[in-house]
Amino acid sequence: MENFTNSVLLPENLPEIMTEDFNQLDKRYLKIIFIRIAIFALLLSGGFIAFLIFSDVILPGLILAAIISGIVILIVYNILISLLGFPKKGYLLREKDISYKSGIIFYKQISVTFNRIQHVEVSQGILGKLFGLSSVKIFTAGGSASDLSIPGLITADAQKLKAFISEKISHHE
Secondary structure (H helix, E strand, O other): OOOOOOOOOHHHHHOOOOOOHHHOOHHHHHHHHHHHHEEEEHHHHOOOOOOHHOOOOOOHHHHHHHHHHHHHHHHHHHHHHHHHHHOOOOOEEEEEEEEEEEEOOOEEEEEEEEHEEEEEEEEOOOOHHHHHHEEEEEOOOOOOOOOOEEEEEHHHHHHHHHHHHHHHHHOOO
């Protein structure tokens, strides 16, 4: 029979996760992000231009300038956040868990222990196929959406990561 223990752990004794230990996403993923921003910009601008062409409403110059400025500011903001935030994204594979971090304004780090993972999948969208990149999605019990998603991985690396995690979770069953 095991003796039950529940010792106090002090914050200074907890293991640290060093930022430099995280693996960076492939730089080609930044191109995918910019293509998505460009598509968003085209749709937003195209929708506004279509509204102006097909609408009977004539906007005063000041309102028109404000809307155009708002669209430009929104697009520039998305570009800046993507450029500054990309180096902050990364994943870390450890003995008992996997972590993903992102964010510059709102920092987020998600860690999932292998014994909580139900299944793992590799997915690849149209742009991912063009650039040879995939995402690894990790699912835990009780949810239909992935609990952790790591985008921007070279497809071969994503498949290796999936195989490694699948091997880890098969030992916990």
